[in-house]
Amino acid sequence: MKRLSWKSKKKIDSLFSFALLVVLFGLLLPCVALAADREISIALLGLEEKRHVPLSLLEPIIDDNGLAGAEQGIRDNNTTGRFTGQSYKLTQVEVKPGESLERAFKALHTQGIRLFLLNLPADQQLKLADLSEAQHSLLFNIGAHDDSLRRHACRPNLLHTLPSRAMLADALAQYLAWKRWRKWFLVVGRHPQDEAYAAALKRAAKRFGGKIVEQKKWTFEPGARRTDSGHTKAQQEVNAFTQTGDYDILLVADETDEFGEYLGYRTFRPRPVGGTQGLSPAAWSRVHEQWGATQFQRRFHKKTGRWMSERDYAAWLAVRSIGEAATRTSTSDADELRAFIMSPKFKLAAFKGGPVTYREWNGQLRQPLLVTSPRVMVSVSPQKGFLHQFSTLDTLGYDRQETDCTN
């Protein structure tokens, strides 16, 4: 065997060190990448607004609507993260009146955040979704029920975990169809969102065999929630206001909760009240305890001292969607997460009996909706018998062929 010369040995040595370096570097590189993938930052962007005061004295005034749900999602994700080596962080930004929302978004983008929860009106969400900074980001709508976002103005980077008004109205209408309560008396509040809710109910009436036999606008000025002997006035007003022809159920559209609570038990005819108050469709409610929701509700209540709202649930769904996708794909890249979330592989357990998934044509989360009374759950829609070729959940809201969206 020929012995190696000193020179060639040195060459081999240096070659070896170089190889070692390459190997070490190769080993380090995924570590760096892994470190980046281990920390997943999510921002919750909202507006500093006047606090919403519910009409009922039993309802709490909520300061952290949406935020508390997102935080629960972060806690749940981090418990899983302990086993997968991923950690989740939430940054909350509330933009003050007069300040620029876009600037706040861009500042978060500069910090490296690509995952956003938007607790904002529909038009503001679209403005952000169209920014160049948003193109490789993933945005979740947790603040707007608007049907326009699901029907015409869809954006591929904007998903919706809050149900649309059409979904809510369809959920209620299916139950009313099952009850054969077909004649509806529609009472609409004074705000544009009340008109939008009423429009969704009208669409649902057509789809599921309801008939609006009477429609009236509620024009009384709202007052303070606390007044002595306030009941005498409401008793008179509602009794007079509801003297109409016969109907099966009064459906009220009062999203800002100004008067709807006054209608129950005060109508001229002995008829039930539903819609935004009374028999209400919702994605989430304190009365929901099925499919393991008990533990989920308790966990939230223990931490926050209040019940989970629909907006909290939407925020939780968004954070858990990110968590589920990040666990399955081991990535924090917004585009990859979006691709997984929109793929048939994605399924999320959300205390609704079956998996919840996203509609690929408009990014809307499809889910069963609750039909609730203030103290117990009445039903869950879709109702049995409303069939669909693909998923019965798509009998709620705008179906593929009813939108211009292709995402």
Place this chain on the structure above:
Amino acid sequence: MRLFDSTCYSLCRGSAIGLLMATCLLVSPGLRAYTIYVSSEKDNTITLVDGETYKILQKVEVGERPRGIALSMDGALLYVCTSDADHIEVLDLETLKVTHVLPSGPDPELLVLGPEGRYIYVANEDDNMVTVVDTEKREKVKEIQVGVEPEGMAISSDGKWLVNTSETTNMAHFINLETLEVEDNVLVDQRPRVAQFTTDNKQVWVSSEIGGTVSVIDVASRKIIKKIGFEIPGIQKESIQPVGIKHSKDGKLAFVALGPAARVAVIKTGSLEVVKYLLVGQRVWNMDFSPDEKQIFTTNGVSNDMSVIDRERLKVKKSVQVGRMPWGIVVRP
């Protein structure tokens, strides 16, 4: 004539002995007599069903929302997770009285008994813990931190592993029974409900209610060998929600309860293929075998009954009305 006489004699004698034997069988507790215990979460009762006649023997009132139940080693006691009472009740099966309660942490749902018979392991959904309870000292021994909403519990008969599933974390946690530490975590499909070791302890099967699959995990390598999926013509995929799992002692067959699909899937453990779907009651969740494994009993929560499956013929032969919303089931030889 004599011939006739003797024939008659022997015939008569034979039937007399037969009659005597039959009487003996009726009077003495024969080998095959056994009782089925069913917990009903809506009624707060344990229903006792005769294993031969399927007649309801008795209904015993227990604490609020009884769900998971398990027999003590000697079969003298029944441990009942009374979820809304936040503890485990111990039912003496001779007197049919609750003699004492064991601490479990809030909302216990499922429990398993260790192979030594002294410790029970409980999943506490509210605080992400598995609690170890000493049944002799009647106190908590240890709490083990696991994923969000721990649920399914399985123990290997060799006493090496405790496998717990966490419903929101979607994992099977492998807990070393000697150290009581989590040693490994296997990611499975969404909302894992039940874990079950095969008879030879080489595999653990985990059902995912929302994912709609059963993950077969190799215990030695902690790798998923196969995810068994289910397809039933005319049933929507979302309605197929596997929950309860039972393996036959001979290791040949496994039975998986499919919840709202109202079916039990029969799986050949060799090929890991589904060979048959049996139509049972609505929301079928848990199952147990008769001692001779010739029968399988299921609890059907929504139809308030128990289905009896003939294991040889793989046919459902009877359904028995039990309490409202039957949940857990065990058979006592």
